[in-house]
Amino acid sequence: MEEKLKGKIWMYALRNAILHDGKAEVDSVLGGVMSEYEDLKPKEVIDEIEDIVEEVNQLPLEKQEEEAAELGVSLETEKEQREELPEIPEEAEGDVITRAAPNPNGPFHLGNSRAYILSYLYAERNDGRFILRYDDTNPASEEKSPKKKFYDWIEEDLNWLGCEPDLVIRASNRLDVYYEFAYELLEDGNAYVCTCDSQKWKKLRDGKEACPCRNLDPEEQVERWHKMQDGEYEEGEALVRIKTDIGHKDPAQRDWPALRILKDHDHPYVSQDYVVWPLYNFASAIDDHELNVTHIFRAKEHSKNTENQKWLYDYLDWEYPVTVHHGFLSLKGAVLSTSEIRKGTKSGEFEGWDDPRLGTIRALRRRGFQPEAIRELIKKYGIKDTNAEVSMEEFSSINRKIVDSEANRYFFVDEPVEIKVKNPGKKGDIELPLHPERDETRTMKVGDRFLINKQDFESNRGSTIRLKGLYNIKVPEKGQTCEYDGDEIVQEMPKVHWLPQKEEEIIDASVMMPGANKKNGKCEKNVLGEDEGNVIQFERFGFVRVDKKKEEAADFWFTHK
Ligand SMILES: [Zn+2]
Structure with missing residues (x-):
């Protein structure tokens, strides 16, 4: 069992013991642990909990309190700890x-x-x-x-x-x-x-x-x-x-x-x-x-x-x-009516019961909304008896807090244009962070040809821009050949995502958008290391869920910005 989980069990056991005159109960500790680790099966942890509870119960109450204080265990009663409901x-x-x-x-x-x-x-x-x-x-x-x-x-x-x-x-x-x-x-x-x-x-x-x-x-x-x-x-x-x-x-x-x-x-x-x-x-x-x-x-x-x-x-x-x-909860812009959805799936207007325009749980799941986010949202509105229309922004912001810390970062370029960099400052393997708050990296091999988004390219003609994590380039007034323009990170300089124009580094990518239209382009091949169902972030584009991996391509569903 991982140490982190063991530590959690220990904390729950201490807390439960202190709240009950020094004697923790296995069931209560199990309940606490399960509420935090939803994927866990009781049988996977019950032995460990029994051992820890026994160990904790052998400590005198003062010792338990001392330990709890040291570990920062909250001693609020369960009632005080209850969520907003x-x-x-x-x-x-x-x-x-x-x-x-x-x-x-x-x-x-x-x-x-x-x-x-x-x-x-x-x-x-x-x-x-x-x-x-x-x-x-x-x-x-x-x-x-x-x-x-x-x-x-x-x-x-x-x-x-x-x-x-x-x-x-x-x-x-x-x-x-x-x-x-x-x-x-x-x-x-x-x-x-x-x-x-x-x-x-x-x-x-x-x-x-x-x-x-x-x-x-x-x-x-x-x-x-x-x-x-x-x-x-x-x-x-x-x-x-x-x-x-x-x-x-x-x-x-x-x-x-x-x-x-x-x-x-x-x-x-x-x-x-x-x-x-x-x-x-x-x-x-x-x-x-x-x-x-x-x-x-x-x-x-x-x-x-x-x-x-x-x-x-x-x-x-x-x-x-x-x-x-309680009141009725609807999601702005999403179709919720079962009869309307049925009609649309029959006529072919919707691709199915999980069409991205629908507010079905299946559609939200496929887009990358997390079960915790849906539960949070329901908790937030609780048992109020007023009807409420939730905006996509509000729902997305709850979801973003959940996916942001886990989602790995990658580059996806839609509407790609090919550019060449004269005298590039770096070549070969480039390491980029997988997540801004973690040490892990991903690697791409670069030469002197790149793909960048057409808009990023055309709107910066004549200026210097930074290829994120790489170096700066001067975009020409005409043509596709850029000049290498130093490594220095300048605050106000536009920073754009990119891909090496190398077949072995990139794959075809298609992103299903909330309006059921698709954005096609290329993305890093590194993405194939992700599991289907994972939510990742395409930098400067948005969070997406890996829907289907193929041989040299992958399909994604857009979650939110
Ligand atoms: Zn009658």
């Missing part, structure tokens, strides 16, 4: 269960990631549980229908974000559970099977009038329910409604629909034998109770769902979870 009602250690409930009809995007990430973060900080529940009971339309690949993508994206669920379930796998509760509600007279024509029903509802089905005996309701199950009704002919207040001021809350008939629709996991399907409000409300969910994070535009579902909870004598209604 505010306290929510009934937040209690070990007693927070949250869930994300996406319909797998598309991948998730920055907008809906807010509820999921908040759910995860609150569960995490209270050592609770985070459940991924696929809300996949709507195979009725092409738009809403769940697709197998989206189940996979959502889970993959959540894991990538560091929000690994403790449990994954599909609502479609629980139809029998919903049936049981529907039956109970019908039997108790709290729900009814409505066979009215939908237009006629709406008219009655708008006039605050009950339809004839509402007051039928429970025995009759149960009989109708069996007929629903047996497929005796066609689509649209029967609907289970939850009785609410037919005089409620909001028409949408009057006797809302809970289950309906759907026939001959394909579902990726469930056979067509099932003809009764629950609607979102019904299935979701039941599962939240059945899964012991304590806190629901829900965009405030869906707050009506909360009101509707509370009727059900009252009938079943359940306690409704704490609900946090």
Whole structure:
């Protein structure tokens, strides 16, 4: 194990011991270490933690405090150390269960990631549980229908974000559970099977009038329910409604629909034998109770769902979870709407669900945004109930702080022009720093021919410019031959990036830009030493993610300046 990690474990153990009368606990130390090293697997460190905890616990408290002071261990309590996320009602250690409930009809995007990430973060900080529940009971339309690949993508994206669920379930796998509760509600007279024509029903509802089905005996309701199950009704002919207040001021809350008939629709996991399907409000409300969910994070535009579902909870004598209604988060300039994205991918306007113009998690990932940056952003807006449009600049600045210290530096020249330098001051191997704050270097062999950006060249005709890390050259008024002009670094002199015009030193490079246009050019061959997925910086151009390495070429995606 690397020393740095060992040192961290030691610090966590000291801190935990001092806060608990000199006795550290393995689980708490593990939790602390895991929160800092997200890629770590518990089994990789547990032995080491056990050893260190034992060692620390043998020290007297004064000795622990002495060591902690020396190492600069912060002794704030965990509560004080909590990030910016505010306290929510009934937040209690070990007693927070949250869930994300996406319909797998598309991948998730920055907008809906807010509820999921908040759910995860609150569960995490209270050592609770985070459940991924696929809300996949709507195979009725092409738009809403769940697709197998989206189940996979959502889970993959959540894991990538560091929000690994403790449990994954599909609502479609629980139809029998919903049936049981529907039956109970019908039997108790709290729900009814409505066979009215939908237009006629709406008219009655708008006039605050009950339809004839509402007051039928429970025995009759149960009989109708069996007929629903047996497929005796066609689509649209029967609907289970939850009785609410037919005089409620909001028409949408009057006797809302809970289950309906759907026939001959394909579902990726469930056979067509099932003809009764629950609607979102019904299935979701039941599962939240059945899964012991304590806190629901829900965009405030869906707050009506909360009101509707509370009727059900009252009938079943359940306690409704704490609900946090937050605002909607959008990303300026990025397309977030699932239906718009679907249309665009179908028509060919977008290259796919990760087209750089989209705000899907997959698109942001491919561009080089880091999971930590997305989590930071969500934390920053927290549980505020106002809608917010995040600018690309704001998002980029959070991401830049994360990638800047790691990203290696290279040269990429788009729109290259070839120049020649007369009597060059240096030839052969040139070492350039891989990162301004590290000692590592990269090497390029130079002669007297170079590639530089056309704009850099043309706009400096007649002046002296510096080839970064090399020497100064005088750009001619006409032609392509420059004069070597000394080595001295002059503050105000333009400094440009360059490439040796040598086949063995450079490769073709193509950068996918945020507008889905490509910038083509050449870059250092050194880049091939990077792994696909790494974020690097093309100096004076911007941060890019290495998307695909090829034999003598590479593709990149532009992250931000
Ligand atoms: Zn009716």
